[in-house]
Amino acid sequence: PIAMNQGVNFLIADMATKIEAARLLSWQAAWMIDNGLRATLQSSYAKRFAADICMEVTTDAVQIFGGYGYMKEYPVEKLMRDAKLFQIYEGTSQIQRLVIARELLIPRE
Numbered sequence: 001p002i003a004m005n006q007g008v009n010f011l012i013a014d015m016a017t018k019i020e021a022a023r024l025l026s027w028q029a030a031w032m033i034d035n036g037l038r039a040t041l042q043s044s045y046a047k048r049f050a051a052d053i054c055m056e057v058t059t060d061a062v063q064i065f066g067g068y069g070y071m072k073e074y075p076v077e078k079l080m081r082d083a084k085l086f087q088i089y090e091g092t093s094q095i096q097r098l099v100i101a102r103e104l105l106i107p108r109e
Contacts, residue, residue: 028046
């Protein structure tokens with residue numbers, strides 16, 4: 001099976017690592033909010049990173065599937081289309097970068 005190919009193994013390992021990093025950033029922001037802490041920076045980190053990683057991971061999944069990855073019979077083509085929405089909906093990745101820069105550069109008391 002293609003999953004036993006070393007190159008595909010590396011790709012899947014990288015995909016899993018990126019997903020876990022995005023999940024941890026999201027959990028950190030959620031924990032801060034649950035504990036009444038200001039989480040603007042952490043929320044923007046999580047949104048920007050997770051949105052971009054979602055697009056990267058689904059693109060890699062389509063690559064693994066090859067030509068089948070673009071066929072409607074397989075779910076990865078829809079996942080990739082849906083992933084793009086995360087980058088542009090409710091604050092684009094570029095807007096999140098502006099929020100992050102502002103939060104890092106403006107001193108808070």
